[in-house]
Amino acid sequence: MAIDKKRKRSEGQGKRPKAPGASSKRQKSNAGKRVTSVDSLAWKTVDVPEMFDDAEGFYGLEEVEGVEIVRDGDTVKFMAAAAAESDASEEFGGFDDEPDEEAGEAQGDDVVASAEQVAPVTSKKESKDRKGASKGETEEKAAQKVDAKTQKEKKEKKEKKGAKVEQAKGDTELQANVFAQAADLADADAEDNDIDMSEWVPLDLSPQIMSSIARLKFAKPTAIQARAIPQVMNGHDVVGKAATGSGKTLAFGIPIVESWLTKQAEKQVAKKEPIAMILSPTRELAHQICDHLKLLCAGLTTAPYICSVTGGLSVQKQQRQLERADIVVGTPGRMWELMSSSNAVLGALRGIDFLVVDEADRLLKDGHFKDAEEILKAIDRTAPGEENDEDSDDEAPRHQRQTLVFSATFNKNLQQKLAGKARFNLTSDTESLEYLLKKLNFREERPKFVDTNPISQMAENLKEGLIQCGDLEKDLYLYSVLLLQPTRRALVFTNSINTVRRLAPFLQALNLPAFALHSDMEQKARLRSIERFKAANNTETPSVSSSISASTTSSSILIATDVAARGLDIPNIDLVIHYHVPRSADDYVHRSGRTARANTSGISILLCGPKEAVPTQRLIAKVHAAAAVNTSRSQLASAGVGVHTIDIDRRLVSHLRPRVSLAKKITDTGIAKEKGAKEDDWMKNAAEELGVEFDADELEAAGLWKGKGSGKKLREKEARAVTKAEVKQWRWELKELLAKRVNTGVSEKYLGGVDVDGLLRGARGEFLGQVEGLGL
Ligand SMILES: Nc1ncnc2c1ncn2[C@@H]1O[C@H](COP(=O)(O)OP(=O)(O)OP(=O)(O)O)[C@@H](O)[C@H]1O
Numbered sequence: 189m190a191i192d193k194k195r196k197r198s199e200g201q202g203k204r205p206k207a208p209g210a211s212s213k214r215q216k217s218n219a220g221k222r223v224t225s226v227d228s229l230a231w232k233t234v235d236v237p238e239m240f241d242d243a244e245g246f247y248g249l250e251e252v253e254g255v256e257i258v259r260d261g262d263t264v265k266f267m268a269a270a271a272a273e274s275d276a277s278e279e280f281g282g283f284d285d286e287p288d289e290e291a292g293e294a295q296g297d298d299v300v301a302s303a304e305q306v307a308p309v310t311s312k313k314e315s316k317d318r319k320g321a322s323k324g325e326t327e328e329k330a331a332q333k334v335d336a337k338t339q340k341e342k343k344e345k346k347e348k349k350g351a352k353v354e355q356a357k358g359d360t361e362l363q364a365n366v367f368a369q370a371a372d373l374a375d376a377d378a379e380d381n382d383i384d385m386s387e388w389v390p391l392d393l394s395p396q397i398m399s400s401i402a403r404l405k406f407a408k409p410t411a412i413q414a415r416a417i418p419q420v421m422n423g424h425d426v427v428g429k430a431a432t433g434s435g436k437t438l439a440f441g442i443p444i445v446e447s448w449l450t451k452q453a454e455k456q457v458a459k460k461e462p463i464a465m466i467l468s469p470t471r472e473l474a475h476q477i478c479d480h481l482k483l484l485c486a487g488l489t490t491a492p493y494i495c496s497v498t499g500g501l502s503v504q505k506q507q508r509q510l511e512r513a514d515i516v517v518g519t520p521g522r523m524w525e526l527m528s529s530s531n532a533v534l535g536a537l538r539g540i541d542f543l544v545v546d547e548a549d550r551l552l553k554d555g556h557f558k559d560a561e562e563i564l565k566a567i568d569r570t571a572p573g574e575e576n577d578e579d580s581d582d583e584a585p586r587h588q589r590q591t592l593v594f595s596a597t598f599n600k601n602l603q604q605k606l607a608g609k610a611r612f613n614l615t616s617d618t619e620s621l622e623y624l625l626k627k628l629n630f631r632e633e634r635p636k637f638v639d640t641n642p643i644s645q646m647a648e649n650l651k652e653g654l655i656q657c658g659d660l661e662k663d664l665y666l667y668s669v670l671l672l673q674p675t676r677r678a679l680v681f682t683n684s685i686n687t688v689r690r691l692a693p694f695l696q697a698l699n700l701p702a703f704a705l706h707s708d709m710e711q712k713a714r715l716r717s718i719e720r721f722k723a724a725n726n727t728e729t730p731s732v733s734s735s736i737s738a739s740t741t742s743s744s745i746l747i748a749t750d751v752a753a754r755g756l757d758i759p760n761i762d763l764v765i766h767y768h769v770p771r772s773a774d775d776y777v778h779r780s781g782r783t784a785r786a787n788t789s790g791i792s793i794l795l796c797g798p799k800e801a802v803p804t805q806r807l808i809a810k811v812h813a814a815a816a817v818n819t820s821r822s823q824l825a826s827a828g829v830g831v832h833t834i835d836i837d838r839r840l841v842s843h844l845r846p847r848v849s850l851a852k853k854i855t856d857t858g859i860a861k862e863k864g865a866k867e868d869d870w871m872k873n874a875a876e877e878l879g880v881e882f883d884a885d886e887l888e889a890a891g892l893w894k895g896k897g898s899g900k901k902l903r904e905k906e907a908r909a910v911t912k913a914e915v916k917q918w919r920w921e922l923k924e925l926l927a928k929r930v931n932t933g934v935s936e937k938y939l940g941g942v943d944v945d946g947l948l949r950g951a952r953g954e955f956l957g958q959v960e961g962l963g964l
Contacts, residue, residue: 383407385398391414396449400487406438416440420590425636428594428595429594430594431648432780434786435786437546444544447463448464462539465518466515466546467519467523467546468519468547468551469547473756474517475498476756476757494516494517496517497509497516498522503526507533527562538569542590545593547754550595565627591629596777596778597774597777646781647783650780650784653794654832655793655795655834657796658798662797663691666765668844669765671840675761676762679752680746680764680765680767681765682767683750685707685708698926705718705749706751721758750775756782761785763783764791769796779792780792853918857907857908857910860907861908
């Protein structure tokens with residue numbers, strides 16, 4: 189008998205499998221049975237796809253065997269053999285047994301015995317139910333499965349369930365978004381049939397995956413998916429290059445899940461070992477890939493368990509998740525930490541079928557290469573403790589696993605090297621990117637190189653603009669752009685953490701909803717910032733209206749360092765602003781790629797100060813070089829290829845200047861005071877330790893110097909001297925200014941019909957005449 193203790197939810201895809209042995213008439217005889225309570229029965233969690241099992245099994249569904257329901261007048265009784273009762277037996281129906289101290293231990297065996305007993309009696313029904321549960325599983329196999337359930341397994345299951353509940357609690361923050369999307373998917377189920385999936389057919393995917401893709405409403409594969417998926421499914425190593433936002437995650441995700449499903453169907457998954465390890469350069473991207481794959485698997489009857497392993501979150505929890513993972517997504521640092529501290533984990537990861545290096549050009553350099561190198565070395569070792577000799581890498585055995593390397597940017601040399609067309613030049617610099625690429629130890633001599641954007645690296649519907657401004661005017665122009673270019677979400681990139689720390693409160697002072705993201709923040713705060721940025725979604729896109737006030741601008745703004753440049757897939761980012769010119773052309777491509785994703789459109793704007801002019805020119809030339817070679821000058825102009833110079837209406841800018849000055853003064857004062865308080869604390873502690881008296885003025889005088897940075901020090905000192913009353917006054921003035929509307933949209937030719945004075949009086953506004961938007 190299977191009883192749904194909780195209300196059943198629709199499984200989403202196909203019929204939910206019935207619990208094995210479901211039948212109220214399965215027992216022919218009541219001999220040896222007694223009346224018991226529902227809670228005293230030996231309930232077992234229903235075996236379910238792992239990903240749904242995170243919190244409480246299959247939506248909390250439990251089953252019990254060897255029990256008969258007897259109706260006695262208005263009362264329903266449950267007749268069970270002692271074996272089918274749990275150790276938590278209690279008084280029911282006049283029976284008054286002492287609980288057996290060892291019942292818990294005996295219970296498992298008893299249930300197996302009970303299942304064996306009932307199997308022949310219920311075989312017909314059971315077999316029917318099982319057909320619904322898993323394709324082609326025979327009655328005999330089902331019976332064997334029941335046999336194999338030892339008490340040990342049950343214990344493990346219980347422990348696992350505890351761990352799962354804990355994991356689910358801890359992961360709520362990370363998974364909230366996925367489950368919200370999953371709920372939407374469930375609602376969308378009914379419409380699945382409307383989608384024409386014919387363009388996916390040549391990829392020869394399984395019906396389960398096709399159905400999952402249909403649920404995501406992806407009617408056709410993107411170019412990289414269409415070209416890379418068959419190569420991966422045919423067992424090749426693949427190096428994939430495609431524009432930002434073009435669906436690279438599923439280009440490797442779909443074949444990995446396919447492979448897992450095949451193994452599962454062929455019962456090749458003997459013990460719990462991951463089949464894929466996906467390395468990502470940033471924590472946020474790792475979580476996102478994990479969520480993305482979970483979403484793909486949300487409709488599968490049996491799904492792989494996917495987990496993320498990243499810094500900043502509980503190591504123990506991730507260790508537990510890793511032990512049961514089928515697909516692991518992680519950042520190299522934490523991944524190596526877990527691998528190097530557990531032989532079991534290390535051993536399991538040596539057997540992976542797929543190694544994915546996402547954003548490879550970034551992951552294999554920066555601060556990640558050391559850990560990435562350790563990981564690569566460790567998974568190629570043949571036995572624990574056996575080190576590969578770095579000098580004899582050529583002889584390292586080619587592994588059976590497939591290596592998949594993806595990014596939107598690979599420089600030309602690197603492309604050739606990845607494609608096996610260039611020789612490696614291994615000199616003394618063993619920490620070079622080339623060296624690490626060699627370490628990838630591709631299975632094939634030449635991986636398949638799939639390049640879907642050989643000419644332009646930029647997303648197709650991206651418009652690029654450049655605003656020239658003074659070095660000290662960037663705040664003003666940033667604010668002006670945010671007002672003039674109404675967006676649902678805007679992402680502002682800076683080159684320094686300090687600028688993020690300053691710009692977020694600066695924009696907040698101007699009543700704009702700004703959030704900060706940088707690598708110096710606690711991981712939970714980082715994730716919270718992204719969640720808030722995503723949540724504050726004003727679906728109404730404001731247009732350049734006849735008046736500008738704070739309410740007409742972006743519904744949310746994220747100020748970030750390059751930690752947000754790679755891979756982040758946040759819907760409805762319409763605008764990317766480069767507050768500082770990026771350090772490299774590749775950074776520009778990736779930063780700009782946070783907008784205009786998946787065939788949507790977007791704008792990327794560079795704020796360029798005089799000092800940045802030369803690097804900016806070089807950067808633009810590099811990014812658009814290939815396009816320029818293949819396109820005539822007039823074609824370039826008409827097609828909008830390249831970066832357009834934007835002239836912002838100077839009248840508007842000068843009207844906004846007083847607000848910006850006030851907001852800047854308020855913010856700088858706040859930051860200087862906070863910093864000063866911290867420094868004072870530090871000095872006090874140091875003085876205390878030295879046993880001397882702390883005199884702030886004396887110390888400050890001693891610390892004054894006239895060299896580099898002295899101007900900043902002086903400004904900070906002045907800011908610290910500002911009184912609370914002064915700050916209060918500034919705030920009041922700023923409030924007044926922000927309450928004013930800047931009337932911009934009344935075209936001069938209509939002035940005759942407009943009561944301009946009234947308009948100005950009523951709105952306490954300032955009339956600027958017609959102000960165009962950014963003109964992009
Ligand atoms: N076949 C498809 N049809 C429509 N949308 C898709 C398809 N495949 C993926 N997408 C969507 O496109 C968006 C971008 O995908 P993804 O994040 O994988 O891009 P990417 O190429 O990895 O970008 P980046 O280079 O910035 O990391 C995602 O929101 C994803 O859900």
